[in-house]
Amino acid sequence: MKRPDIYICDCDHSDVNQEDKVFQEAGVDYRWLHCRTQEEVISSCPGAKVFLNQYARMDRKIFRAIPSLKCIVRYGVGVDNVNLEDAAEFGVQVCNVPDYGVNEVSDHAIALMMSLVRRISWSDARVHNGIWDYRQSMPVYRAGVQTVGVVGVGRIGSAFAGKARALGYRVIGYDANYSPDNNRFPQIEYVSFEKLLEESDVISIHCSLNEETRHMFNEEAFDRMKPGAYLVNVARGAIVDGKALNRALAERRIAGAGIDVVEEEALPAGHELLQHENLIVTPHMAWYSEESALELNRKCAEEAVRFLTGQTLHYPVNRL
Numbered sequence: 394m395k396r397p398d399i400y401i402c403d404c405d406h407s408d409v410n411q412e413d414k415v416f417q418e419a420g421v422d423y424r425w426l427h428c429r430t431q432e433e434v435i436s437s438c439p440g441a442k443v444f445l446n447q448y449a450r451m452d453r454k455i456f457r458a459i460p461s462l463k464c465i466v467r468y469g470v471g472v473d474n475v476n477l478e479d480a481a482e483f484g485v486q487v488c489n490v491p492d493y494g495v496n497e498v499s500d501h502a503i504a505l506m507m508s509l510v511r512r513i514s515w516s517d518a519r520v521h522n523g524i525w526d527y528r529q530s531m532p533v534y535r536a537g538v539q540t541v542g543v544v545g546v547g548r549i550g551s552a553f554a555g556k557a558r559a560l561g562y563r564v565i566g567y568d569a570n571y572s573p574d575n576n577r578f579p580q581i582e583y584v585s586f587e588k589l590l591e592e593s594d595v596i597s598i599h600c601s602l603n604e605e606t607r608h609m610f611n612e613e614a615f616d617r618m619k620p621g622a623y624l625v626n627v628a629r630g631a632i633v634d635g636k637a638l639n640r641a642l643a644e645r646r647i648a649g650a651g652i653d654v655v656e657e658e659a660l661p662a663g664h665e666l667l668q669h670e671n672l673i674v675t676p677h678m679a680w681y682s683e684e685s686a687l688e689l690n691r692k693c694a695e696e697a698v699r700f701l702t703g704q705t706l707h708y709p710v711n712r713l
Contacts, residue, residue: 396440397422415694452476456483494685499552501679505651536561542593545600590617602629615641627679630654
């Protein structure tokens with residue numbers, strides 16, 4: 394039996410109908426697997442040329458064991474489970490899908506922000522416990538007198554910034570790649586990371602995870618933030634030092650946080666972070682809508698076909 398060129402090696406979605414349609418139209422064979430470890434990937438995907446990859450770690454261990462592998466297409470924006478240096482060494486093209494859930498993620502960040510600043514979930518819990526007293530939610534401030542800081546002003550950060558401005562907030566931004574000559578960035582005020590920490594009433598994280606941003610929000614960062622400030626993270630969990638966040642919340646060095654991601658998912662019941670009433674947590678769902686899920690699956694498959702058939706890639710992460 395001929396081995397397929399494309400393996401969906403570790404996708405946990407309920408179906409691959411979108412991928413199947415794309416592959417059938419292109420006349421490409423594929424196999425859908427549910428590998429959990431690198432060893433399972435190696436034993437189950439011999440001769441693969443392209444992986445559609447969700448969680449499994451991709452590095453030289455995989456590349457040495459499957460020398461036929463020449464392309465990885467990640468389900469999503471982040472590629473932090475792929476060692477890009479190893480990929481370059483072994484000639485493996487890495488792709489992602491950076492534009493599938495821009496509105497969903499930015500909307501989710503706005504929703505977390507508004508729930509925090511308007512004390513929605515906090516007040517709801519009190520009403521459910523028989524306490525009908527708006528004064529317990531004090532203080533709440535008008536949007537027009539507050540500053541929102543955006544860390545990472547790419548597609549999603551830009552969308553979030555536009556929505557925050559429409560609500561009346563002053564918006565400032567920090568991006569390591571910012572340049573006044575680069576028109577990719579929207580017309581907001583760019584400041585240093587330190588100034589953003591000191592001036593923002595809400596900080597929303599939208600940067601990618603790398604060695605420079607890992608634990609970017611640590612003890613020092615929380616010490617620089619306003620005591621009344623809120624933190625929102627819909628990017629990657631490890632950008633925030635979880636231990637430092639726990640202490641900042643416990644000691645009321647910040648007013649609260651809304652997070653969709655944590656360093657090690659899933660967050661178990663009884664975890665120390667969950668003791669805080671000034672914390673809102675959602676289960677890594679910011680990307681999701683019915684439409685974005687279909688779009689993600691389709692675009693992953695289309696990029697895989699483009700690579701396999703020698704077409705120009707839409708979403709290359711590394712340049713070989």
